[in-house]
Amino acid sequence: MPAQxxxxxxxxxxxxxxxxxxxxxxVRGLKHPDIGQTMYRFAAGATATLETVWCMPEKTPYDIxxxxxxxGTEGFIQIQDTFPNLGIAEQTRxxxxxxxxxxxxxxxxxxxxxxxxxxxAGCALxxxxxxxxxxxxxxxxxxxxxxxxxxxxxxxxxxxxxx
Numbered sequence: 001m002p003a004q005x006x007x008x009x010x011x012x013x014x015x016x017x018x019x020x021x022x023x024x025x026x027v028r029g030l031k032h033p034d035i036g037q038t039m040y041r042f043a044a045g046a047t048a049t050l051e052t053v054w055c056m057p058e059k060t061p062y063d064i065x066x067x068x069x070x071x072g073t074e075g076f077i078q079i080q081d082t083f084p085n086l087g088i089a090e091q092t093r094x095x096x097x098x099x100x101x102x103x104x105x106x107x108x109x110x111x112x113x114x115x116x117x118x119x120x121a122g123c124a125l126x127x128x129x130x131x132x133x134x135x136x137x138x139x140x141x142x143x144x145x146x147x148x149x150x151x152x153x154x155x156x157x158x159x160x161x162x163x
Contacts (some may be wrong), residue, residue: 014044016140020147021157026054038148061087061094 021042024033034055040048056065070077085095097103102113116133123130147158 014042016043016162017041017144017147017160018043018162019157019159020144020151022148022154023153024152033152036148036152038151040144040148 017040020038022036022038024037025035027034032054036050036052038050040050042048066080068079075097082129086099088148098111101111102109103111120133143160147160151158
């Protein structure tokens with residue numbers, strides 16, 4: 001195996017999710033849960049905790065609340081993406097338009113999703129395999145999601161088999 005391929009494999013293995021534990025709460029009696037928490041364990045021993053809430057009270061002063069904290073042994077990174085980039089208070093409501101993922105400015109789309117689509121289309125038109133957002137990445141994300149769903153359903157930690 002070439003040196004770069006070996007290096008990429010070892011990086012991928014360390015970052016691979018090996019188990020999931022999830023719990024959900026049904027507040028409104030809909031088909032899917034309103035609240036969920038998942039704890040993922042990575043092959044290298046790190047953990048990630050995700051929380052989702054789909055039933056914010058009607059008077060919540062924002063449409064979306066996206067945050068991510070990465071905490072390491074020597075520091076941390078905090079990212080707060082959409083809110084409060086832009087908040088608009090009107091007589092009847094408060095809202096925060098999307099300024100990050102798919103904003104419209106002077107009649108043109110921009111933002112992160114547009115850049116992702118442009119990258120993928122450029123790779124396809126050039127006949128090049130994407131180096132980010134690969135099918136393998138998508139498969140790993142799907143496996144992690146399905147493991148979390150099974151965990152929430154059974155109440156058990158679900159191990160993800162090594163590919």
